[in-house]
Amino acid sequence: MAEPILRVTNIIAGYGPISVIKGIDFNAYEGEIVGLVGPNGAGKTTFLEALVGNIEIREGQIHFLDKRIEGMSVMKRRKMGMVLMPQEDYIFPFMPVKRNLQVAAVLSRDEEKEELLDFVYGLFPVLKERERQIANTLSGGERKMLSVGMCIMANARVVLIDEPSIGLAPKIVTALFENMKTIKEETGKTLILAEQNVKILKIADRIFGLEAGKIRFCEKTEDLDEAVVKELYMGE
Amino acid sequence: MILDGLINGLIMGGILSLPVLGVAVVYGITGVPNFAIGLIGVFGGFTTWYFLSVGLPLAILIGIGICFPIGYLLQGVLLTPLSRKKEADSTLFFLITISFGFIVEGAIRSVFPKPTISIAFPRLGAIHIGDVSADGFKFVALFVAVVALIAIRLLEQHTKAGRSLQATSQNLKLATLIGINTNQVFSLAHGAGCSLAAVGAIFWGALYTLDMGTGWHLGFMGFIIAVIGGIGNIWGGLISALLMGMVMSFAGYFLGGVWQSVILYGIVILVLIISPRGILGSERSI
Numbered sequence A: 001m002a003e004p005i006l007r008v009t010n011i012i013a014g015y016g017p018i019s020v021i022k023g024i025d026f027n028a029y030e031g032e033i034v035g036l037v038g039p040n041g042a043g044k045t046t047f048l049e050a051l052v053g054n055i056e057i058r059e060g061q062i063h064f065l066d067k068r069i070e071g072m073s074v075m076k077r078r079k080m081g082m083v084l085m086p087q088e089d090y091i092f093p094f095m096p097v098k099r100n101l102q103v104a105a106v107l108s109r110d111e112e113k114e115e116l117l118d119f120v121y122g123l124f125p126v127l128k129e130r131e132r133q134i135a136n137t138l139s140g141g142e143r144k145m146l147s148v149g150m151c152i153m154a155n156a157r158v159v160l161i162d163e164p165s166i167g168l169a170p171k172i173v174t175a176l177f178e179n180m181k182t183i184k185e186e187t188g189k190t191l192i193l194a195e196q197n198v199k200i201l202k203i204a205d206r207i208f209g210l211e212a213g214k215i216r217f218c219e220k221t222e223d224l225d226e227a228v229v230k231e232l233y234m235g236e
Numbered sequence B: 001m002i003l004d005g006l007i008n009g010l011i012m013g014g015i016l017s018l019p020v021l022g023v024a025v026v027y028g029i030t031g032v033p034n035f036a037i038g039l040i041g042v043f044g045g046f047t048t049w050y051f052l053s054v055g056l057p058l059a060i061l062i063g064i065g066i067c068f069p070i071g072y073l074l075q076g077v078l079l080t081p082l083s084r085k086k087e088a089d090s091t092l093f094f095l096i097t098i099s100f101g102f103i104v105e106g107a108i109r110s111v112f113p114k115p116t117i118s119i120a121f122p123r124l125g126a127i128h129i130g131d132v133s134a135d136g137f138k139f140v141a142l143f144v145a146v147v148a149l150i151a152i153r154l155l156e157q158h159t160k161a162g163r164s165l166q167a168t169s170q171n172l173k174l175a176t177l178i179g180i181n182t183n184q185v186f187s188l189a190h191g192a193g194c195s196l197a198a199v200g201a202i203f204w205g206a207l208y209t210l211d212m213g214t215g216w217h218l219g220f221m222g223f224i225i226a227v228i229g230g231i232g233n234i235w236g237g238l239i240s241a242l243l244m245g246m247v248m249s250f251a252g253y254f255l256g257g258v259w260q261s262v263i264l265y266g267i268v269i270l271v272l273i274i275s276p277r278g279i280l281g282s283e284r285s286i
Ligand SMILES: Nc1ncnc2c1ncn2[C@@H]1O[C@H](COP(=O)(O)OP(=O)(O)OP(=O)(O)O)[C@@H](O)[C@H]1O
Pocket: A015, A020, A038, A039, A040, A041, A042, A043, A044, A045, A046, A047, A087, A196
């Protein structure tokens, strides 16, 4: 296999004097879905925020597209092709659906915006139907679709989404995850999904298990013992 | 008398709505209350007065123009870096912006030869409404406020910069993550807000007189009225300015000038107890 598009070596990060991420090695290849699983408080959110530069790391290195990025600002990393959709507050609440999508395309080139929008609307027809609706009046599922649509509009090569399935009905989770797979297949993007929902095992190519700030395992999904993963990391 | 009160209220509300818009833009977007904004506006007013010899329109432009970089730099050099510190809370910003206000006050005193000025504007004809007549010019402030507000709304809806502004005020974290240069948005908003305050001060100087007290007064009133209208909600700001103008006008008529502020601030406290996010609701908590 080629070099990973994103390579993390032994990073330590946290808040104030406390280290939450206690030495993590991680990598992701172009065009794969990576699941990052782990119980509440394991450090999934902290890890993702460290990757995009929202919090600084204390030690270690992050290589993205063969460049060291750990000293770069959020904006620089974003321009290089990385975007994070946060766990909470992942829409602009008082704007219509379509404007949310337009704003997410701030750094995309003008000539690609229309194509991106068509792709989003093709994937989530409900967003087209409701393009004039104010975002905070959408249902939970529609809001999530909007946030995934915004990731597409952002047109980054590596898309990090923090718990896309949280708070959604099982059926909607299945559908949303199918869409993730479609995105991966049609755009060749790398998707890194922090998750606690077992259905991640259906779409991820590889899974990293995170516990108390450390990686406990990293396996191809087909090699995983599902029962163990479920018990340890999915709270089942 | 009722009509008289209404008209005076409109005039008062119109003029107050300009600094209110300034505050609404700055606080609504950056989340930092700038209590020096009135003084900065007054600095713009004094600058206009100083340059009157080059012609009124140009002098106005200079006065408004000089306030933009003041706000822009204040935000970019001082407030944005400060807000990243974890000790930064409203008290800190209160103290810092008040201090900055005193610095601006000192600057005005040392730069300009007079501590109190008024700016001569050409009078328009009198406007008659019923049996009350008032100089047409007095309504220009209200007109300008409405135009400014519509312009802000249009810019927000139809330009990329405007959408970035909206996005930043609605969800700062997401705006940053999605790739908006939120620091620049903050600086621009602060520059624009200070320019609006200057417009307000210039009108104040044309209708009444302009001094340091006016600066503090406009700043605090602007802030309070913006909060009453719902911070970040600029229509709410305008409506609230007009309502407060009416309250002051009628309180002045029926109870006399001394009671104006008592009634006004009594209502402010009442509204904030009943509805802490203002009458029209806010997209940001106070
Ligand atoms: N801003 C913060 N300040 C201090 N500690 C924090 C902060 N954010 C998170 N933590 C702590 O860091 C640890 C990891 O939190 P994090 O949010 O990264 O976990 P997570 O795996 O995303 O959990 P969840 O599944 O609940 O979202 C927790 O113990 C949490 O209390």
